[in-house]
Amino acid sequence: MSGNAKLEIRDLTMLYKTGDGVRNINLAVEQGELVTLLGPSGCGKTTILRTIGGFLHAASGQILISGKDITHMLPEKRPTAMVFQSYNLWPHMTVYENMAFGLKLRKVSKSEQKRRIAEMLEMIKMSGYEKKYPGQMSGGQQQRIAIGRSLLLQPDVLLLDEPFSALDAKIRSQMREELRKIQTDLNITVVFVTHDQEEAMALSDRIVVMNKGSFEQVGPPQEIYNHPASRYVADFIGEMNFIPMPDGSAKAVRPENVSVSPGTGGNLDGYVRTIMMLGHYIEMTVDTDCGIVKLFVSAEEAERYKRGDPVALTFGESHRYNDDQSAAG
């Protein structure tokens, strides 16, 4: 365990009455790092986040921020700030009042409040919205204000619970970029929760892939993508072809690592099933004895094929997973 991690979670267990929850969680997040908890609904990522924020009580374990044990602190006393998926801003207050609320509590002078809010609004590109009410703004704008409001308090750790999940795809990628820029500019430590693996890959310094209450793999996006530690991670991140092997294990190959040529004689042979235009490249699926294999080809290459053609597939980098889902060679 790194001695000067900004956020440290030691052996954390948090269980609901139903028995679901998280057990023996250990994680260290460095100052300025953006760590994403990634997984499907119910995997425990939000549980961990809310426990850090103080909205859930840990059954056992410790949470330390800047070396201080905050495990039993009330949420209002913790040096964390949280942004939820929705319902962040108070609808009966203007943007200015929303942002000033926390500053007023900390006895910041009126002029200083004004200065800081104006500064933050500029940073999140929402200058001029002081007098607007949340109901008059779009979802994306509201989330920007919510993030700005949290940043105003200069928290030690910023917690984000799927903040962009309720937004349109286009806005989502915009917000992602802005968040990343602000985060790196301010060198803020962030724990981000999402079920969207694309989002996790784009944003994070490190990703924690979760499954049913425990960590499957922790590492930088490239490592997770190129060396998935288990079949679950291989399947969850990016696209993956799983080809069953005679000994019961599965061979996993990314579509971009599959090359195609007409005829037979490759690692695996089959017939062209579909050819789909996805913008600047083509997605092709091939029917084989071992199931359907997906691969990508350039537009010009795709011209050579049509549905039903016999093709030979060659595999590049691949991984093997045993019966019990763990990695094999």
Added chain:
Amino acid sequence: MSMSYLNPKRWLHMMGRKKFGEFLILAAFMLFFYGPLLHMFMLAFANKYEMPGVLPQEFGFQWWRYVLAQPTLVSSIVLSFTIALITTGLSLLICIPAAYVLARYEFPGRKLVMFSFLLGNAFPKIGIYASMGIIFYRIGLMGTLPGVLIVHLLGGMMLMIWMPTNAFKNVPRQQEEAARDIGAGPIRTFFYVTLPMAWPGIAVASMFTFIGSLGENQGTLLVGLPNYRTMPVEMYGVILDYPATAGAVFALILLIPNILLLFLMRKYVGPETLSKGFKMG
């Protein structure tokens, strides 16, 4: 050819038989429904009214001056409004914290507690008041202000528990959590976030409690006499002892708060607040 706009024959042919028939039924209903009210309204401002005439012979405020000069009547007006205010205030004090707990905490038996508040309105009130009377006699609450207040409070219980509970439920938890996260303690969160957001539902319930208290008669008659005579209690006597015009004035004084509050509600509170107020859950 002169066109008479009020000629029913022209209407009949313009609308068609079916619509004309519906129109007639509607007109009859409106007359039946609003007729007595309009008549009373008119009587209140009639200086002189003799029966065969449809409209008063003379209009004026004579009877208003008369009513407001009767000390017993005026004191009953003051008492009614005072009790209504105290009832609403006490109700808020008792019911708001209870409603918050019911809204936020899933304790065992919660649904039963919510349901129990419906029971007060499930039975004929006079039966409840009669049994209350018996108990009040025993513990000496008959003819006292606390006794009358209890009667008034009970009348509004269901409304003051159900509507605020649902109003609080409709405040998303995340917004309270956001306040806690920012640094506000639970009390501050309640007053700066939860209460302002739940206010429309609570305001409606308060208005209804106020009006209900003004109109409360059976229980007050039983428990309050002879010391506490509210307007409705006085009304029984007024109808017997005073001319119809005075009665009309008195009735209007009772009615005005109702009309005013209905106006306010229509202007500031939407129908959804009302419907959301009665969700069971």
